[in-house]
Amino acid sequence: MIEARGLSKRYGQKVAVDDLSFTIRPGQVTGFLGPNGAGKSTTMRLTVGLDRPSAGTVTVNGHRYRDAAAPLSEVGALLDAKGVHPGRSARSHLSALAATHGISDRRVHEVLEQTGLAAVANKRVGGFSLGMGQRLGIAAALLGDPQVLILDEPVNGLDPDGVLWVRRLLRHLAGEGRTVLLSSHLMSEMAQTADHVIVLGRGRVVADAPIAEILTRGGAERVAVRSPEAARLAAALLDADGVELEPEGDERFTASGLSAAEIGRVAARLGVELHELSPVASSLEDAYLALTREQVEYQAA
């Protein structure tokens, strides 16, 4: 469990995190979603004691991270995958980390296996690809077998196989009852990984809700319709308030403001033949953009 209450962080005049309050629960994957500069990384750094709040508190399992007796066993964090000496091997990096935290070398072997790095464990980290570096960062986060995992952009630089692997790993860890927090600026990634999403914009909480709810909040549902009598159906649909149609040729249009069921009902009443009636899934990014439009720090004119 991670709890923030009135959490704020300023860097000089810049307010990076502004009076955040949230609770991140165990047993599910929670995502921090937000555009660049929204305050995701800062909040994560505050959580693991890499920075001090200007005001407010953030606790992990009821106490501040810096007060933890065995920090690696309490929280595993991936915050900057580049912070590894390039001349070291993956194994020696993890062994050193394990040794300073009283963790056995057997556990090093386990996490190397778990993250798919066993075959390259003795190679210099300096020669690692971005994806291998990410895996090593995740291996380090898992080393202490922690109940809480905090991962900043964990799929950054991973190929599709790697992305899938991270998703499955995080779901598995949450399934074991752990608290899993990840950040991403990609709604599509969140939609496939997270159960619950906290959307940040300009250092504030813009939304804090189950992913399903965020997706449906994103605006009017859109439905693609194809019919040999598209014009007659369109005319009837436009009788309802708030309906908009975008025609695509003579037989097809996209409707917003009505559900597929409502359109089907009108078609049945008119006896109009339907060749297609399908909700358009693109509203994922729309949902996100609608939430964060006002919150983007730097916007193209």
Ligand SMILES: Nc1ncnc2c1ncn2[C@@H]1O[C@H](COP(=O)(O)OP(=O)(O)OP(=O)(O)O)[C@@H](O)[C@H]1O
């Ligand atoms: N050490 C620092 N000194 C000054 N400003 C900072 C510092 N760290 C972060 N900021 C500023 O605080 C704001 C929030 O940054 P943060 O890195 O937390 O955002 P983010 O949501 O993680 O973005 P990104 O997706 O780009 O990593 C930004 O405007 C950033 O420039």
